[in-house]
Amino acid sequence: MRRSPQGRLAAVVLKEFIQMRRDRLTFAMMVGIPLMQLILFGFAINTDPKRLPTGIVSGDHSRYTRALVAAMANSGYFRIVDDDMTEAEADRAIERGSVQFALTIPPDFTRKLLRGERPRFLVEADGTDPAATSNALRALEGISQRIWQKELPGATSRVAGGAPAASLAIHARYNPEAITQYNIVPGLMGVVLTMTMVIITSLAITREKERGTMEHLLGTPVRPAEVMVGKIVPYIVVGYIQVVLVLLAAAFLFRVPVRGSIPLLLACALLFIVANLSVGLTFSTVAKNQLQAVQMSFFFFLPSILLSGFMFPFRGMPGWAQMIGSALPLTHFLRIVRGIMLKGNGFADVAQHLVPIAAFCAIALAIGIRRYRQTLD
Amino acid sequence: MENPQRDRTSAAPREREVIVDVRGLTKRFADVLAVDGVDMKIRRGQVYGFLGPNGSGKTTFIRMLCGLLEPTAGEGTCLGYDILTQQREIKHHVGYMTQRFSLYEDLTVRENLDFTARLYGVADRPRRVAQSLEELGLAERRNQLAGNLSGGWKQRLSLGCALLHQPRLLLLDEPTAGVDPKARRDFWEQIQTMAEKNGLTVLITTHYMDEAERCHELSYLAYGRLLVRGTPADLLRHAAIRVWAIRGPELNALAIALREGDGLEQVVAFGNALHVVSDDPARIRAALGRHLTPAHTAEEIEPGLDDVFIHLMEKSSDNFS
Numbered sequence: 001m002r003r004s005p006q007g008r009l010a011a012v013v014l015k016e017f018i019q020m021r022r023d024r025l026t027f028a029m030m031v032g033i034p035l036m037q038l039i040l041f042g043f044a045i046n047t048d049p050k051r052l053p054t055g056i057v058s059g060d061h062s063r064y065t066r067a068l069v070a071a072m073a074n075s076g077y078f079r080i081v082d083d084d085m086t087e088a089e090a091d092r093a094i095e096r097g098s099v100q101f102a103l104t105i106p107p108d109f110t111r112k113l114l115r116g117e118r119p120r121f122l123v124e125a126d127g128t129d130p131a132a133t134s135n136a137l138r139a140l141e142g143i144s145q146r147i148w149q150k151e152l153p154g155a156t157s158r159v160a161g162g163a164p165a166a167s168l169a170i171h172a173r174y175n176p177e178a179i180t181q182y183n184i185v186p187g188l189m190g191v192v193l194t195m196t197m198v199i200i201t202s203l204a205i206t207r208e209k210e211r212g213t214m215e216h217l218l219g220t221p222v223r224p225a226e227v228m229v230g231k232i233v234p235y236i237v238v239g240y241i242q243v244v245l246v247l248l249a250a251a252f253l254f255r256v257p258v259r260g261s262i263p264l265l266l267a268c269a270l271l272f273i274v275a276n277l278s279v280g281l282t283f284s285t286v287a288k289n290q291l292q293a294v295q296m297s298f299f300f301f302l303p304s305i306l307l308s309g310f311m312f313p314f315r316g317m318p319g320w321a322q323m324i325g326s327a328l329p330l331t332h333f334l335r336i337v338r339g340i341m342l343k344g345n346g347f348a349d350v351a352q353h354l355v356p357i358a359a360f361c362a363i364a365l366a367i368g369i370r371r372y373r374q375t376l377d
Numbered sequence: 378m379e380n381p382q383r384d385r386t387s388a389a390p391r392e393r394e395v396i397v398d399v400r401g402l403t404k405r406f407a408d409v410l411a412v413d414g415v416d417m418k419i420r421r422g423q424v425y426g427f428l429g430p431n432g433s434g435k436t437t438f439i440r441m442l443c444g445l446l447e448p449t450a451g452e453g454t455c456l457g458y459d460i461l462t463q464q465r466e467i468k469h470h471v472g473y474m475t476q477r478f479s480l481y482e483d484l485t486v487r488e489n490l491d492f493t494a495r496l497y498g499v500a501d502r503p504r505r506v507a508q509s510l511e512e513l514g515l516a517e518r519r520n521q522l523a524g525n526l527s528g529g530w531k532q533r534l535s536l537g538c539a540l541l542h543q544p545r546l547l548l549l550d551e552p553t554a555g556v557d558p559k560a561r562r563d564f565w566e567q568i569q570t571m572a573e574k575n576g577l578t579v580l581i582t583t584h585y586m587d588e589a590e591r592c593h594e595l596s597y598l599a600y601g602r603l604l605v606r607g608t609p610a611d612l613l614r615h616a617a618i619r620v621w622a623i624r625g626p627e628l629n630a631l632a633i634a635l636r637e638g639d640g641l642e643q644v645v646a647f648g649n650a651l652h653v654v655s656d657d658p659a660r661i662r663a664a665l666g667r668h669l670t671p672a673h674t675a676e677e678i679e680p681g682l683d684d685v686f687i688h689l690m691e692k693s694s695d696n697f698s
Contacts, residue, residue: 216479216538218445220496221468376445 025292029299036299040306040321048135049316051079052100057090058083059107067151068121071143072103077136090124094173096349097335100126100133100315113148113166120167127172128342129183132313137170144168174342181254186341187310189246190333193269194276194304195297197239201280202293204231205372210289215376224372228365232277239273240266250341259344268336268350275329275361282368304330329357393420396546396578397442399453399460404437404446404601411437413601414451419580419594424572426592427582428686434601435582436476439548442580443471456545469497472539476550476582478531482524486515486534489523490541497542505541513537529560536564540571547571549581553588565591586682597686604689609682616685619658621665623651625673639664642691647683654684 020027054072058065072078081099082089090102104122112119123140125133148165175182205227208214217227243266250256279300287293305311307325314325325331332353339345339353397419404412412434419425427435440446442455444464452459458466480489490506499505510516513533518526523534532552539547549568553561565588571577581592589595589609596606605612623631628651632644635653641664643654655661665675 211482212475212477212479213481214479215445215475215477216473216493217496219443219468219471219473219475220493221465221498222496375447376440377447 025288025295029295032299033302036302040303044307044317044321045312046316046318047131047312049132049313050076050136052077052132052136052315053081053098054078054101054103055081055085055090055093055099056083057085057087057102057104060105060109062110064110064113064151065105068105068143068147069103071147072140075139075143077139094124094126095343095345096352097126097339101136109166116165118165118167120169122169122171124171124173127175127178128338129309129313130172130175130178130180131183132315133172134178137172140170141168182256182342183338185246185250185254185256186337187334189243189250189269189337190272190308190330191305191310192242192246193239193273193333194330195301196242197235197273197276198280198283198300199294199297200235200238201231201277202283202287202297203290204281205284206287206290206293218376224369228281228369228372231281232274235277236270236273239277240269243269243273256341258341260340260346264347264350265337265340268333268340268354271354271357271361272329272333272336275357275364278361278364278368282364282371285368285371285373304328307331309334326356327360329360332356393422395419395454396421396423397425397453397455397580399442399455400451402438402441402451402453403449404434404441405449410601412441412448415596415598415601415603417596417603419578421578422572422576423593424568424579424581424591426589426595427580427598428584428589428595429582429598429604430690433598435598436550437601438598439473439550439580439582442467443473443548444468445473469542470545471548472542472544472546473548474535474539474550474552476554478523478535480523480531480535480538483522485520485522486510486526487519489534490538493538494541499542509537509541528555529557532556532560532564536567545576545578547577547579549579551582551584553583553585561585561588586686589682595682597689599690599693602693604693612682612685613680616680616688617656618654618680618684618688619656619661620678620680620684621653621661621675622647622678623653623665623669623673623675624649625670631668631673634668635664638668643684643688645683645687652678652684654680654688656688 056069058069069080069083073080078101082093085093085102087104090099090104093099094102102124104124106119106121109119109121121144123137125137127133144166145164172178205214208217247258247262247265251258280297283293283296283300287296303324307317307321308314308328308330309325310330314322314331317325336345336350336353339350343349395418397417399418400416401414402412402416403410403414415434415438417425417438427438429435437446441448441451442460444460444467448461452461454460455467456470460467481492484492487506487510490509491502494502494506507516510519513536515530515534515537518530523531526534536549536552539549547568553564556564568579568581569591572579581588583589592609594606594608595612597604607615625631628646628649632646632651635641635644639660641653641655641660643652645652645654653661653665669675
């Protein structure tokens with residue numbers, strides 16, 4: 001009998017294709033993950049965020065101040081959400097994160113400008129995410145140089161040395177030195193929890209199925225809720241160990257300021273941990289084997305890290321990407337952690353972010369418990 | 378023997394409490410009918426043998442009995458509880474030893490027992506676990522990981538876990554597959570002692586005929602249907618078959634000749650003999666006359682359970698396949 005090495009190679013190739021076809025999820029992932037990355041990186045992610053919400057506190061209304069505001073809006077970086085705020089309102093808006101910038105024009109601005117006294121105007125920026133604000137601030141500096149030459153050609157001549165007719169003062173709140181770690185390190189807490197909590201629990205029930213121990217478990221009088229909660233509780237402890245580690249590293253290694261209440265942060269972390277564990281458990285009831293469970297976790301992790309505002313500024317993304325991002329617990333947890341640690345947010349400020357996490361958690365758990373089978377059917 | 382509806386419990390007194398009583402139990406998976414209208418009645422203290430080829434629906438039937446699968450059709454009770462609505466009560470009183478080792482390989486022997494005892498809410502747990510370790514002879518291995526045990530010890534541990542909560546019904550799914558002969562014998566002695574002394578009822582699946590012969594009553598399943606049931610003695614007595622054992626040289630060639638040349642369906646090698654089975658003795662005699670050489674010896678023997686069941690299979694495959 002003649003031996004054919006090509007035949008053996010063909011046999012292995014053929015077998016791989018057959019197995020690939022049987023494992024639909026792996027195949028879907030092989031197509032789905034590149035597609036997802038292509039769409040996310042190609043369309044959703046924008047490291048040069050524009051149309052950032054801006055509030056105006058104006059003590060002076062003249063054609064010059066209107067020209068300044070119009071020039072800012074025309075630059076594309078600023079979207080004026082409120083052009084008549086009080087100082088206190090602007091403060092509050094930055095703290096809550098509803099505006100990224102607040103422009104303050106002092107009452108005697110026009111008068112001083114016309115007299116050539118080089119009045120100052122102030123832009124306050126939410127500096128928690130330096131990447132989100134830096135380009136806009138650079139654009140603003142350009143505007144403040146050029147605009148007065150155009151609007152008031154004579155004024156520059158009255159100022160010595162050709163300096164701009166008005167001077168821009170920039171005040172980056174919360175992170176004046178624009179230290180990236182201040183933004184990244186607190187955010188890492190959420191990222192680490194998302195990654196580990198989802199993967200660990202996604203394996204929890206799948207492992208029992210794969211090893212055959214599910215049959216033993218189902219043969220006993222144990223209830224579904226007892227199994228689910230019993231599998232979640234140990235990982236809450238693990239999650240808290242991670243939270244404490246990140247907090248210690250943030251405070252002592254990276255010297256990130258911790259302005260807000262640690263107990264509040266720990267309380268919020270509980271909800272976030274449970275939300276991620278619920279997702280994992282739900283995956284666990286769907287996945288047929290441990291590999292699929294890990295794949296599904298990865299499928300959840302990818303948009304979480306890309307669309308939550310951890311890696312790239314949230315406000316730089318198009319509307320549809322922001323909508324997906326808003327559904328993910330990490331997006332809201334990042335705002336909570338950064339809010340508490342960097343801005344000193346209290347419960348009233350973070351409550352708005354807890355609601356979507358709680359909703360997500362409830363939906364994930366409901367699906368998980370519905371899908372958990374008390375039989376082997 | 379052809380009538381599976383007949384109720385025979387000669388080994389156990391008729392008036393004994395009925396532990397399992399199901400009628401028309403059916404399970405359909407997608408387009409496969411795994412179990413098709415099976416009835417079963419088991420009385421207290423019986424060791425009930427459940428036989429049939431692989432894939433005949435034995436495991437599916439057992440899983441329905443203890444609430445692990447929902448029957449597609451059928452009704453009945455297990456330990457007096459409705460199998461359709463009272464699965465939790467049933468689980469409290471049933472010990473189920475799965476076909477595949479289903480304990481935690483990354484827990485030690487003692488941890489597995491302890492975990493199982495907690496799930497069943499066993500009273501006086503530490504003492505019960507220690508007692509179980511002693512009874513199983515696993516005391517010395519209590520801190521060994523279950524995954525590192527050999528097949529025989531895994532089987533003992535599984536049995537120990539199934540008995541921890543002192544169940545009234547024990548479901549054993551091929552407990553002796555892959556277990557050495559001595560361990561097999563010890564296992565059976567233990568099962569029979571518990572049935573006789575404590576009134577434990579046992580439903581056991583097996584492929585070993587020596588084990589089948591030790592059961593009080595048997596059911597034989599094929600293609601999801603109950604082919605026959607009765608005591609081993611009844612089955613043999615009512616089996617209308619005749620068996621010849623042939624010894625001699627080149628039995629394989631002889632077997633092929635008998636099967637193909639003379640259309641004898643059941644020509645099966647048993648050890649160093651060939652069993653020729655049929656319900657028509659004249660055909661066997663004629664065929665043997667044509668093919669046997671002087672070097673062969675042929676003698677008619679008493680049918681064994683093997684012969685009976687293989688005969689049933691051959692006949693039923695005509696109807697089902």
